[in-house]
Amino acid sequence: MNANLEHLVVLQAQDLELKRLREELAEAPRRVAAAEAARSKAEALLAAAKQALTKEEVLRRSQESDVTDRRGKIARLRKQMDSATSAAQITALEHEIKFSEESISKLEDEELASMERTERFDAEKETATKAVEKTTAALEAERARAAEVTQSNNAAVQGIEGERQTLRAQIKESDAGEAALSTYDRISKAKGTGVSEAIDHKCSACQMMVRPQRWNDLTGREHDHEIFTCETCGRMLFWDPRRDAPGSWAAGERLASAKAVAKSLESRA
Ligand SMILES: [Zn+2]
Known part of the structure; x- marks a missing residue:
């Protein structure tokens, strides 16, 4: 990612x-x-x-x-x-x-x-x-x-x-960090959250479909330098490959736990 x-x-x-x-x-x-x-x-x-x-x-x-x-x-x-x-x-x-x-x-x-x-x-x-x-x-x-x-x-x-x-x-x-941060700040200020997990071809925040081409870009390896946004709500999309392969959870414990927290908070909100 x-x-x-x-x-x-x-x-x-x-x-x-x-x-x-x-x-x-x-x-x-x-x-x-x-x-x-x-x-x-x-x-x-x-x-x-x-x-x-x-x-x-x-x-x-x-x-x-x-x-x-x-x-x-x-x-x-x-x-x-x-x-x-x-x-x-x-x-x-x-x-x-x-x-x-x-x-x-x-x-x-x-x-x-x-x-x-x-x-x-x-x-x-x-x-x-x-x-x-x-x-x-x-x-x-x-x-x-x-x-x-x-x-x-x-x-x-x-x-x-x-x-x-x-x-x-x-x-x-970090590289391109300032722009990413300002996008995050702008969207999260307006919508409560700035990033959203893409799950099963959908934006999990607004529930709208992610177009096939974008889904391919998002889940492919060759676009790691890019951040894709949801075309409907504008949130920055992230995709977690471990979701599809739970057995391969290894490094990135911090991210995993952060996601768990974020998810539980979202469902509570
Ligand atoms: Zn969305």
């Missing part, structure tokens, strides 16, 4: 890995923020349930005290009946007693309704409590993960950046 192209394949693997590492770095605080928002929401629901329960308790205390008041009033009215002198007075008292009894009955109905609401708010409180526990644990896990990703990815970025600079310098210095 053309030496520049071979280097560009490795460079692409590095670039894709750097992209993945940086995306993960940017994603980490967003994931923490989302976990924080989820916990805040659960906490708000729990606070609302607690507040509703308190409100019902206060309401029932006042209803109970109203009932007590009315019972006292009824007792007083009955005493007055004992000393009543006229029929009109008795009728008026009876009317008042009936009115108070109806009030008590209404208050008791309301109290029952409040207890039913309390039951519902209790269930909501239980659900919200569990949600707070769950989202708190998730938030802690997300924070730990973010710290880990930040540390390991920053270290990996630094390492790969160093290798990448060395490799780019190496390509630039």
